[in-house]
Amino acid sequence: MKFSFLDLPIWPGILKRTMAIYSNKAIAQLLREVATAYSLTGANRFRTIAYQRAADVIEQLSQELYDLYRDGRDLSTVTGVGVALAGHLKNLFEGSKDDYLHAQRGLIPVTVYELMKLPGVGPKNAYKLAITFNLTNLDTAIDDLEKHAVAGQIAVLEGFGKKSEADIIEAIRVHRERKNLPERVLLHKAHHEAELIRSYLLKHAKITHVEALGSLRRWEQTIGDIDLIAVCPEEASEDVIDYFTKYPSTMSIDSTGPKKGAIITTKGMRVDLRTVRGDEVGAMLQYFTGSKEHNIRLREYGLKKGYSLNEWGIKDVKTGEVKTFATEEDFYGFLGLQYIPPELRQGKNEIALAQKRQIPTLVTLEDIKGDFHMHSSYEIESSHDIGADDAVEMLIIAEKLGYDYIAFADHNPSVGNHSEAEIVTIMKNRFNFYREVTKKNRGCHSLISLEVDIQPDGSLALPEAAFKYVDFLVVSIHSSFSQSKEDMTKRILKALSYPKVKIMGHPTGRMIGKRDSIDADWDAIFTHCVKHQIAMEINASPERLDLPELLVRRAADTGCHFSIDTDSHAAAHLPSMLYGVSVARRAGLTKDRIINAWRLETVKKFLLE
Template identity: 45%
Template sequence: MTNQEISHLLRTIAASYAIKDEKKHYFQIIAYQKAADAIEKTTTEAKDLYKEDKLATLPGVGPSIQAHLSELFRTGKVKHFETVLKEVPPAVFPLLDIPSFGPKKAFKLVSVFKFTNPKTVIDDLAKIAESGKIADLEGFGEKSQADILRAVQEYRLGKTKSGRMVLPYANELAEKMLTYLRKSKYVKDAYAMGSLRRRRDTIGDVDLAVTSGKLDEVIKHFVAYPYKDRVIEKGPQTSSIIISGGKQIDIMVLKPELAGSLLQHFTGSKAHNIKLRELALKKGWSLSEKGIKQTYQGKKVMKTYDTEEKFYKALSMDWIPPEIREDTGEIERALKHDLPPLIELKDIKGDFHLHSNFPIEPSHDLGADTIKTMVDTAKQRGYSYMGFSEHNPSTGNHTAQQIYTLTQKRNNEIEKVQKSNKSIRIFKLLETDIQPSGDLAIDEKALSLLDAAIVSIHSVFSMPKEQMTKRIIKGLSRPKAKILAHPTGRIINERSGYEVDWEELFAFAKSHKKALEINAWPTRLDLPDEIVRKAVEKGVLLIIDTDSHTASQMDLMQYGVSVARRGWATKANIVNSWPLDTFTSWLLNRE
């Protein structure tokens, strides 16, 4: 059972409790939802945690839910869950997957119209809505009947569940809207918020915040967006629209003097905000997007903040970088004024996963730009060093001698460019396949031509975890192999990575000073942030690379840096933020 499925199951249990007796089970419902959130978010499979007896390490998973999940993994079902679910008509559950349907609405409709078949309930409901019978129901009306019909239709089209966007795509949508918003004279400042500002690897909705003296004018302007499909809601300070393409944009507008609490509120994460508010509550304070509510001599006073720094300061803590606002310890550290200095884009001194168009007759894809062009771009970026790492010449079509000769030719070209570019040190690498056996795709003689090798998996992804871990470690254990590229092999929205025993790989990488790559390619972002965090805690070296196949793609570095920041990485962790001499000593094993 996947984390997604387990999370869905826990939400189903929460919904069932809400239907049975929401008041009585109020906090249980919250607890189940919280556990569902945690399991949905984590990149570690709950089943693996169960095997290692570490389920309780998930926040919000306590003794009871842990026991239920253990039973689930052991026997495939949970007696307690079955008892709870038995009391709710099964036709309720499919409706819960439709946006705007909660437990109450779903249960009422299923009960009144006596829907019994979960397989047909959505169609049955659509028919009833079309016949006009819902409008007569108490608590419903013509409008809600039409809303139900539209929600069902959108659900059938898969429109509202069109998946999460990769970062640059969401960025582009946000920038377009921000540009449009700034055209209004009533807009003072406009910002991207939510998971976009926290730089999560994927984005659901685009959240925007605007400061203005004229809230209603901004909302009016927002809903008049030319690429709008429809308005979901529109109030005095917030609004949501669907744009063509089906993506949702949410906006919140407040006065400039509330900018601090507004940005803090709308950046999230939800877990981060809840933790902050619980903390404030202990002082008798109440936090919201409007500021901090305090009681003075029996009177409630709202204190306002125009910057986030002031808002956090009022809570006796340092400003927290958005990338780590996930309630994974950042609040405690900010209270102790002990947040780590996260790596920044300007700290990066070189890019090492670069594919030029040099005709090396590779096993996989070739780049599109010349070595010289890419060197020029690196210099423009202010890099002091860089490395070329085209894929190795294909082993199927070449003899060992041919591979050697091709590599040598590529090296000659690099040396030629190096001669006329003294301000940047250019290293000679290759991205070399780790074959299923764990052997590298090129022999020792060809390897000797390289300063170092980036090694990676490009075939036979489905291997048992132990075998895959052995394969990787065997490949990495060659002295020239210094970097493991895209370590999980995942492609966002396409495939989950292969299975690796991270503890074992971290231990090996640390003791042999091998770097794990944070691949900045937006559909990779591999290592994922959560694994970066674990690597950082273990003291494993990391390198941020773009995997560029054109010179312009070297701009993608920012996305890799975001992942590193989300993983709490500092300069000490990131080898390509080191000065040239330190870096060179490391890469060439001269330390």
């Protein structure tokens, strides 16, 4: 008799284990491991790319794939999941002995996947190390590797050397540090979960408003717990909390009370809800939004004026009278301050600016008129992944978002697999293809760009003879992230000196929680960009959010302009623009500094002249 998780009673412990095994994150990781096994065993390159692409898509899905399966959905209809993969996933979910995915994963030692968790260790090196040192124990593989590194046994291997050995020792140290950090989720995952719960809560007849609090409302790059506030009459509070605990995706109820409750969702996120009356919501929002540093400074400021601040309002220290507030604007205004947006409540100089009425008008999502970094499914024969959707579909979504213009910036053709003449031909054909797309779709103006690799020596992975087939170039680092500060700076400045380079893509190369930023002389780079009219990208991909806000501030102080782009590899990724906007807002940017908030005529002068 075939065993299936669907045959089990849904006890909390079983449900929690099942959701962990079959979460989108776990499935994406499994598919990436299968793709790794394919690449190391010489499988068809396009099959490897397909599995990598499917992993990216599944990880970004708004619904859990396992839930779709339980509901009887045909998984092959999910973007990025073909008929064959849908069948493999079905077998996986049913607990079939004919589990293709785990069988393919097992083509190489499982310790390879463990070693790949070390920053900077790719599939080939992980495989070579696992085989050379016979690393077979999953639990001790990294510890065992460290012993070999400390003994100097890695440096003598072909293709490694002393620097590689030192890098591996450092990678092990960083990996252990990250393992000990508290569990946090990326901004977009917490935001999506909060929006689902918000929609559910607003169906309650007594709830008039729901708002996020804490780090989510401040749009920080990672989030711990999700904190929400619901505005309702006081007499409805208990009923609202009871309704909240019955949220369909509740895995367990952590706590309940007359005015607050907490649940754990099936995605493993803790969500806290507080209720408040409409006339008190201003103070409650301010208090629980934070940050801690901002609130400490605001309380100190209030005490100097004779007021004590808390979540219920502002108390006159002399008289004991407590004043409540229906809005945060009224709360700040009572203290003689300009309203401070949540993103700027960082405990820096925002209170001083608010005293002088100098809080800037921050850029908003509505200000954005286009996106200059997206990848369509046009087969450009790159060594990187291509997009999941065709150019027309991406244009349609761009029009729905109200954009005036976009630019297609597919990865450059592989320089290792093509001659210069072949690359020029590929680029010419691509140019003609996108020109035809533009002629047929005039609702949103499209430009032809290209995301070009900055090679280790600073040269671009594109022959200059092919430059005439693009309107402008986005240049990015995709390899050799550990170069010295001096070498990295020279590399970037050389790349930025090529003609038609107008945007530096995801400048620091970081992947949040997975890969640290490169080390470079950013002040020199920003100065070069100002002089040569090059925009620094704020990459809105939730795994990147790059430039980080601190560097955005430094670049802005230098005089840089910015391009907020999604780096979309599917049409469904285009709405992630709001995460890039959040970085710009936290850095205090106004729309005049952001080129894709300009009118088409103005931005064309920046990019094309």
